[in-house]
Amino acid sequence: MSYDALLWLSFGGPEGPADVRPFLENVTRGRGVPPERLDEVEVHYQHFGGVSPINALNRAAIDAVRGSGFDLPVYFGNRNWHPMVEDTLAEMKRDCVRRALVFPTSAYGGYSACRQYDEDILRARAAVLDAPELVKLRQFFDHPLFIGAFADAVRAAAVELPADYRLVFTAHSVPESADKAAGPPGEGGHRYSRQVAEASRLVALAVGREEYDVVWQSRSGPPQIPWLEPDVVDHVEALHKDGVSGVLVCPIGFVSDHLEVVWDLDTEARDRAAELGMAFARAATPNGDPRFAELVVELVREHTDGVAPRKLSDFTAAGCTVNGAPCAPLCCEPAKRPGKH
Structure with a gap:
């Protein structure tokens, strides 16, 4: 075509x-x-x-x-x-x-x-x-070029930190209900949080870090709706209490420096780490x-050209749609607000 x-x-x-x-x-x-x-x-x-x-x-x-x-x-x-x-x-x-x-x-x-x-x-x-x-x-x-760009960004940022730094991946939080509305039954690979976790695993594997965390940022919804947690700033504080001296934050959920990256990470998380006496570095986004x-x-x-898709995970390839039709009925529906049914 x-x-x-x-x-x-x-x-x-x-x-x-x-x-x-x-x-x-x-x-x-x-x-x-x-x-x-x-x-x-x-x-x-x-x-x-x-x-x-x-x-x-x-x-x-x-x-x-x-x-x-x-x-x-x-x-x-x-x-x-x-x-x-x-x-x-x-x-x-x-x-x-x-x-x-x-x-x-x-x-x-x-x-x-x-x-x-x-x-x-x-x-x-x-x-x-x-x-x-x-x-x-x-x-x-899970494309190898996406994972490779982030892996190299982590390596570049790590030179600013002690060898025992903690690698922390972060992505934009979403309501828990929206995350669960991931796709048809049996298609858990559509779920945002699972995909973020898989991308994080692939980058950590590429840079040789067995221990890492996946956290969230930029919550913006009503307080009565549960969102994915923990928040990145709260997590920096928890790492400090555990005796971690340095943290490298990788914004795995973002392809470019949205304001959420430059504010939530480069400003709030970095400032909090400095207040706690922790070394801090942020990996670059890939674009x-x-x-x-x-x-x-x-x-x-x-x-x-019929090029074969390249993937590093066994998750089903998804998201390709024609004229805005969803992948499947009820796939990735928005979160329902309180009182809405």
């Missing part, structure tokens, strides 16, 4: 102080997040001049793909801030794109990491008459690594 383009589909982020509040309102619309939580997160963005690094990092990664000899035009669209995916899809139609592959900037399954991108595709196609057909690429949490562009091109070639 032939394709005319690649749509790079991401989360989006503000690019100036005036963007921050409307961006956060887009992110949390319909989720019951209290205004005071938005106030708190807005302060985090304003700490960095109201600019999230994510859009610039995506543009740099797109340029790397284009510079790799990739022969399809690459378009950029976001869920929550400009360029909005609806506008990008309209542009693609004007350019006579009829069928495109979609690269979502998340390696994992689950609602926020996978199915919500299907919803973005559905929403965008509904907004554009005779929209192009869109085929979303598969999840890639600045040349292998990230190579990974995207390889995922595309699975469709355009």
Whole structure:
């Protein structure tokens, strides 16, 4: 089957102080997040001049793909801030794109990491008459290029630490109920937390660390809903109580330096470690690594050239969808808010 383009589909982020509040309102619309939580997160963005690094990092990664000899035009669209995916899809139609592959900037399954991108595709196609057909690429949490980039990032960060440092993997927390709504019966490999744990295991194996931890960060939901724990800052404190002198945090759940990485890890976790007298280092996210562009091109070639998928786990490959249809009924449903059935 032939394709005319690649749509790079991401989360989006503000690019100036005036963007921050409307961006956060887009992110949390319909989720019951209290205004005071938005106030708190807005302060985090304003700490960095109201600019999230994510859009610039995506543009740099797109340029790397284009510079790799990739022969399809690459378009950029976001869920929550400009360029909005609806506008990008309209542009693609004007350019006579009829069928495109979609690269979502998340390696994992689950609602926020996978199915919500299907919803973005559905929403965008509904907004554009005779929209192009869109085929979303598969999840890639266990791809050897993804694991290799993180493994090398851990090795590079480790030179700042004593040899007995503790390796801690972290990913964005989600409601426990959303994590359990992972997929059809018997398809536990769709579950976000299991995939994060598997990617962490693969990186730890690659760098030769038998002991490591998987923790969570960036909780944003109502306090009455249980989310995945422990939180990374709480875990740093627990490690200190156990006599650990140094910690290396690897943001395995992120492909680029979202604000959650530069605030929750580079600011809050690092500052807390310093207060406790602990050595601290953070592994780089992979989208600045040349292998990230190579990974995207390889995922595309699975469709355009019949390249065999490369995986380091035995989890079922998932996430490849057509025009926003979910992998299976009830797969990766959103968490239900209290009182919602």
